[in-house]
Amino acid sequence: xxxxxxxxxxxxxxxxxxxxxxxxxxxxxxxxxxxxxxxxxxxxxxxxxxxxxxxxxxxxxxxxxxxxxxxxxxxxxxxxxxxxxxxxxxxxxxxxxxxxxxxxxxxxxxxxxxxxxxxxxxxxxxxxxxxxx
Numbered sequence: 001x002x003x004x005x006x007x008x009x010x011x012x013x014x015x016x017x018x019x020x021x022x023x024x025x026x027x028x029x030x031x032x033x034x035x036x037x038x039x040x041x042x043x044x045x046x047x048x049x050x051x052x053x054x055x056x057x058x059x060x061x062x063x064x065x066x067x068x069x070x071x072x073x074x075x076x077x078x079x080x081x082x083x084x085x086x087x088x089x090x091x092x093x094x095x096x097x098x099x100x101x102x103x104x105x106x107x108x109x110x111x112x113x114x115x116x117x118x119x120x121x122x123x124x125x126x127x128x129x130x131x132x133x
Contacts, residue, residue, distance in 0.1 A: 054078065056120055057130040058113050071113055073106040073120065073127075087123060091116050 054077045061070050073091075076084065081101065088106045092099045095115050099108035108116060117127040 051124065052126055053124045055126045055128055058116055058120075058127050059131040060111055060113060061131075068109070069111045071108045071111060071116055073108075073116060074104070076104065087119065091119050094119055 055075065056073055057075045059072045059074065061072050062068065073087075084101045084104070084106055088099050088101050088108070091106065091108050091112070095108055095110065095112040097109040097112065099106065101107075106116075113129060117129070120127040
């Protein structure tokens, strides 16, 4: 059986990157210093345009609900049930009321159209108040 020395022995000299070289690679672009160059100041940061995820209708309903008002969000295109449930949860928390996802629509208790529209706008939807109320 061969013993391994514990006194430190020879230092590790094998470097797996030692044989690599930068010959033939392009040079890195220099980073402009603040205030240098054309004198225009720092380079402005351009935000990517956020894609609009489509129109959704916000309707206030009372019919068939025992006189109770419910805010219904419908006509979602291209999102699944898990995302609708996350949106409904955010709406419930912001409005301080209950709600559910039923038949592909989000239902929030009470007349909460303004808060619901704000949450949908933050999620890049285009909310439209429908129903004429």
